[in-house]
Amino acid sequence: MKLLGSLTSPFVRKVRVVMAEKRIECDFELHDPWSSATPLSEFNPLGKVPVLVMDDGTALFDSRVIVEYLDGLTPVSRLIPDNGRPRVMVRRWEALADGVLEAAIAMLQEGKRPASLQSQEWIAQQERKVTAGLARMAHDLGDKNWCYGEAYSLADIAVGCCLGWLALRFPEMDWAGSHPNLKKHYDKLTKRPSFAETAPKT
Numbered sequence: 001m002k003l004l005g006s007l008t009s010p011f012v013r014k015v016r017v018v019m020a021e022k023r024i025e026c027d028f029e030l031h032d033p034w035s036s037a038t039p040l041s042e043f044n045p046l047g048k049v050p051v052l053v054m055d056d057g058t059a060l061f062d063s064r065v066i067v068e069y070l071d072g073l074t075p076v077s078r079l080i081p082d083n084g085r086p087r088v089m090v091r092r093w094e095a096l097a098d099g100v101l102e103a104a105i106a107m108l109q110e111g112k113r114p115a116s117l118q119s120q121e122w123i124a125q126q127e128r129k130v131t132a133g134l135a136r137m138a139h140d141l142g143d144k145n146w147c148y149g150e151a152y153s154l155a156d157i158a159v160g161c162c163l164g165w166l167a168l169r170f171p172e173m174d175w176a177g178s179h180p181n182l183k184k185h186y187d188k189l190t191k192r193p194s195f196a197e198t199a200p201k202t
């Protein structure tokens with residue numbers, strides 16, 4: 001298998017953390033999804049990362065699909081509950097973290113447009129989503145050790161990757177100051193080898 005992605009994408013990082021936790025070896029091939037020269041569209045028609053190319057050449061895309069596949073490859077360090085409410089709640093955390101990221105990325109991309117073409121209303125709308133999403137994370141985490149249940153799971157990985165990317169791209173948001181429990185949780189996650197080894201680099 002080989003993973004196509006970038007060093008800064010939080011969605012790629014999510015996949016890489018899952019691989020590290022589950023001790024799955026995979027070649028990592030760097031691709032810039034914003035480059036017109038990238039061959040990503042040969043594997044993913046949407047031109048996005050991450051893409052996991054399996055041994056038979058089949059390509060999986062979207063981080064949620066990829067981590068689902070990876071978690072079922074080996075029973076080592078299961079990160080997604082098998083079924084029922086626990087499974088749905090862990091995936092709910094993932095959807096929340098991914099949604100915050102999608103809104104923040106939309107803000108970032110709009111901010112790169114010429115000032116005369118930017119929509120401040122659009123940026124403000126996305127920022128409200130980020131703010132509300134972080135508030136929900138903080139509320140639902142409370143004083144618990146883990147996002148859901150009594151053990152580390154994909155929920156924690158998704159939240160950690162989200163917070164790490166926000167700290168990299170939007171330090172002025174100061175989510176850590178606004179939500180001390182998220183900061184405490186993030187600090188705990190960054191001590192794990194899987195997070196330390198995949199820390200985003202500009």
